[in-house]
Amino acid sequence: MKPKLTTMRGDRDGAHLLVIAGVHGDECEPMVAARRLLRRLRFMRLRGQVTVIPILNEDARRRKERTGGDGLDLARTFPGRADGSLTEQVAFTATQHIGNADCLIDMHTGGNRYRIWPLAGYMVHPNSEILECQREMARAFNLPVVWGSDPALEGRTLSAARDANVPAIYVEYLGAAPFCRHAVRVLTNGCLQTMASLEMIDWPLPANQVRYWAEDARSGAGHLQACHPAPFAGTFEAAVELGENVEQGQMLGRFSGIVGERMVEIVAEQSGRIVCLAAPVRVEPGDGLVVIVEFENA
Ligand SMILES: [Zn+2]
Incomplete structure (x- = not known):
């Protein structure tokens, strides 16, 4: 085609x-x-x-x-x-x-x-x-x-x-x-x-x-689907907004299984601003949930 x-x-x-x-x-x-x-x-x-x-x-x-x-x-x-x-x-x-x-x-x-x-x-x-x-x-x-x-x-x-x-x-x-x-x-x-x-x-x-x-030329930087991976199949409910400044260790949202079981909190692995958020739809294990980028002038 x-x-x-x-x-x-x-x-x-x-x-x-x-x-x-x-x-x-x-x-x-x-x-x-x-x-x-x-x-x-x-x-x-x-x-x-x-x-x-x-x-x-x-x-x-x-x-x-x-x-x-x-x-x-x-x-x-x-x-x-x-x-x-x-x-x-x-x-x-x-x-x-x-x-x-x-x-x-x-x-x-x-x-x-x-x-x-x-x-x-x-x-x-x-x-x-x-x-x-x-x-x-x-x-x-x-x-x-x-x-x-x-x-x-x-x-x-x-x-x-x-x-x-x-x-x-x-x-x-x-x-x-x-x-x-x-x-x-x-x-x-x-x-x-x-x-x-x-x-x-x-x-x-x-x-x-x-x-x-x-x-950021480090390995993997810019790979939107690799950050904060989903621990199992389920949905993500974000507690942060695009563009928001977050600190390492801050709670980013809650992730739960398809019918609400097994809730876990997703925690920021680094500080920076939120660039990408998974929508509240079903995601598979390993799918990225949140991307955080550190900006020079943030
Ligand atoms: Zn695309």
Whole structure:
């Protein structure tokens, strides 16, 4: 299954930006924002070219779930395989598109199962020129949080971009909520602002909204699903909010079995601000419940 894409070419030279949405099938706002971006660009003079893939994982979108029918998380399957399962084939195709681009934006939300503080993230790339470009793209997207993380993480659009030396950011915007039109606006504008910073369009840059910035290249940093794992199958009831400052040892919420049995308190393993919270839906043993990040300017 080849994902549908649209390429728009400008009449002047410039960068080739790839915008991807719908890596996960339960994240609708980025898909709508990607289409809206194309409509907005029709009325702008473009330098270079932009390729937009509004729904990379069509199988997962049909199921309205994070993964497709083969159960593989596309965001852990890169670079994929040409002769693999459907998800592996999609990853393989997307890897080729990433390799053909000069830079990448990959848009997400927390889907059905997570709420994530609006953030732009990138890998702390060993090449300083690429790292600086990623920092600038993440800043220009203009969400409250910027987070540079472990460059050794595998399986992602960002790891495919890292291997191809293509500057790349991913963005996250809330989730576990009804469809959010505000998210669509913010994500669309974020792409336009990033394109302006890449000198692909003329677009007035708004005031800088970035409030918190962290760069952490330690192993595992940026792996949203690995922190504070669920001890067994059950549901999490958070006692903290996104963005809240917590201390190590603080109670983050209560976790209980599917029918309320075996309640345990989940306690902060570190101090910092809450970046990601599991929604109060069933989670499996080992699924991450809370992500805490220490910010330099928190
Ligand atoms: Zn996602």
